[in-house]
Amino acid sequence: MSETVLVGQIEHETNTFSALPTGMTEFADASLHYGDDVIDDLQGTNTAVGGFLRVADEADWDVVPTVAADATPGGTVTADARETLLEAVLEGIEDSDPDGVLLALHGAMVSEAAPDGDGYILERVRRAVGPDVPVMASLDLHANISERMATHADGLFGYDTYPHVDIGDTGETAARAMAATLRGDLDPEVIVERAPLLPPLPELRTETEPMASLLASSADAEGEEVPDVSVFGGFAYADVDHAGFSVVGVADRSVADDARATCRALADEAVDRRGEFDRDYTSVDDAAAEAAAWDDDAPLLLADISDNPGGGSAQDGVVLLRALLDAGVEDAALATIYDPEAVEAAVDAGIGEEVSLALGGRSGENGDPLDVTGRVRLLSDGDYRNQGPMSTGLAVSFGRTALLDVDGIDVLVGSHRQQPYDPEAFRSQGITPERRRVLVLKSTVHYRAGFEPFVGGVREVATPGLCSPDLSAFDYDHVPRPIYPLDEV
Ligand SMILES: [Zn+2]
Numbered sequence: 001m002s003e004t005v006l007v008g009q010i011e012h013e014t015n016t017f018s019a020l021p022t023g024m025t026e027f028a029d030a031s032l033h034y035g036d037d038v039i040d041d042l043q044g045t046n047t048a049v050g051g052f053l054r055v056a057d058e059a060d061w062d063v064v065p066t067v068a069a070d071a072t073p074g075g076t077v078t079a080d081a082r083e084t085l086l087e088a089v090l091e092g093i094e095d096s097d098p099d100g101v102l103l104a105l106h107g108a109m110v111s112e113a114a115p116d117g118d119g120y121i122l123e124r125v126r127r128a129v130g131p132d133v134p135v136m137a138s139l140d141l142h143a144n145i146s147e148r149m150a151t152h153a154d155g156l157f158g159y160d161t162y163p164h165v166d167i168g169d170t171g172e173t174a175a176r177a178m179a180a181t182l183r184g185d186l187d188p189e190v191i192v193e194r195a196p197l198l199p200p201l202p203e204l205r206t207e208t209e210p211m212a213s214l215l216a217s218s219a220d221a222e223g224e225e226v227p228d229v230s231v232f233g234g235f236a237y238a239d240v241d242h243a244g245f246s247v248v249g250v251a252d253r254s255v256a257d258d259a260r261a262t263c264r265a266l267a268d269e270a271v272d273r274r275g276e277f278d279r280d281y282t283s284v285d286d287a288a289a290e291a292a293a294w295d296d297d298a299p300l301l302l303a304d305i306s307d308n309p310g311g312g313s314a315q316d317g318v319v320l321l322r323a324l325l326d327a328g329v330e331d332a333a334l335a336t337i338y339d340p341e342a343v344e345a346a347v348d349a350g351i352g353e354e355v356s357l358a359l360g361g362r363s364g365e366n367g368d369p370l371d372v373t374g375r376v377r378l379l380s381d382g383d384y385r386n387q388g389p390m391s392t393g394l395a396v397s398f399g400r401t402a403l404l405d406v407d408g409i410d411v412l413v414g415s416h417r418q419q420p421y422d423p424e425a426f427r428s429q430g431i432t433p434e435r436r437r438v439l440v441l442k443s444t445v446h447y448r449a450g451f452e453p454f455v456g457g458v459r460e461v462a463t464p465g466l467c468s469p470d471l472s473a474f475d476y477d478h479v480p481r482p483i484y485p486l487d488e489v
Contacts, residue, residue, distance in 0.1 A: 009104035015312020018075035038065035045393035048104035051171020066092035107143020108235035119148030158230030163449035197245035200469035204233035298456030306465030310419030314363030330408030332438035335420035346402035374404035384428035388450030421446035
């Protein structure tokens with residue numbers, strides 16, 4: 001008799017410094033599927049649910065698809081959205097009485113009246129299924145792990161890459177551990193070892209040190225009895241009391257002591273090597289000067305690292321665009337400024353017409369709007385499907401989108417906040433990114449997976465915004481102290 005496994009996704013990375021609440025509209029604007037649509041829309045994609053479904057096919061499970069929801073990172077998730085999404089999972093449990101529950105969570109969700117959003121979800125699911133049904137979750141590398149999450153889950157499995165190119169593989173790892181547990185081959189325990197570290201986003205790249213060797217060591221520690229060891233960098237922009245770096249193992253109880261020692265040693269190594277997280281960034285002025293002088297055949301890529309909607313920023317900063325225009329940079333393309341009112345103005349003007357407007361800067365997070373006059377080159381629905389290595393096959397959207405030519409810089413302006421990490425962000429708008437002299441992306445790290453193969457240089461530009469690597473600019477009230485780099489540890 002085949003087992004019944006319930007599948008659900010409730011994902012949000014919450015930047016508690018953002019004033020933009022995340023409600024059902026924000027989930028619907030990004031990715032929201034119910035019931036059989038969960039399978040139809042995510043099967044075959046490089047997503048955690050895609051990974052669950054691959055293993056489900058092999059194991060011949062009866063899959064109960066409930067909900068798959070993932071909003072662009074932003075401010076605190078409303079209680080209404082959290083309960084609406086959770087209710088879909090709890091109803092599925094009630095109706096199907098599953099043998100196991102597989103959830104795709106982020107691990108850095110902060111919700112109204114339940115700051116540990118992921119721990120809250122896991123506890124509610126645990127209460128619904130009872131103590132004997134295994135509950136396992138895939139998590140983002142940027143998860144802030146709480147004791148509550150570990151208490152109510154039988155397995156927590158993090159991505160091993162940033163850019164996150166192994167999301168589907170992580171889903172598979174979680175589902176294989178579920179299959180082993182259901183067969184009686186694994187009696188899993190979750191082990192959490194913390195480190196007093198809060199690295200800003202760019203410093204958690206897994207191709208650079210110290211993450212590269214920490215992840216190599218964690219992979220070496222994995223095997224049949226220890227199906228996963230994850231290095232969670234944490235999410236520095238969620239000001240919660242469980243924020244920060246941790247190493248988490250999923251181990252059979254028979255070897256849990258050894259696995260705990262391994263996790264502890266990795267967490268200690270991260271603390272010892274904390275100075276290696278630090279790095280230098282390019283100033284806005286230096287980036288503009290270099291862009292003006294760039295004469296390589298392959299484009300110069302400027303990453304607007306602090307105004308990344310993928311970390312909860314408003315995506316409406318124009319500081320870098322202003323500097324590029326002042327420096328006379330041409331043959332450039334920028335993705336994407338979030339400004340629905342500017343899109344409206346472009347739609348009213350029409351394709352081929354000139355439009356003058358105050359662009360961006362509406363959130364107040366990152367400077368003033370920029371007065372521009374541009375020609376409307378294209379208007380579209382902003383929909384595209386990722387073709388690059390990250391979240392391959394996933395449908396995403398900038399919402400209604402206008403392409404404005406502003407003095408030789410093609411500026412995409414969108415109506416939904418969406419990180420442009422895949423080259424399809426440009427191609428879907430008729431722009432061939434390989435042929436531009438300068439590319440500007442509202443992204444901190446993820447763009448590297450799709451763009452690095454063809455660009456001539458990358459600069460991490462120190463713009464203002466809610467993903468700034470300068471953590472001293474944020475007022476923290478809740479993160480555990482002392483924590484590096486806010487304090488000496
Ligand atoms: Zn992440």
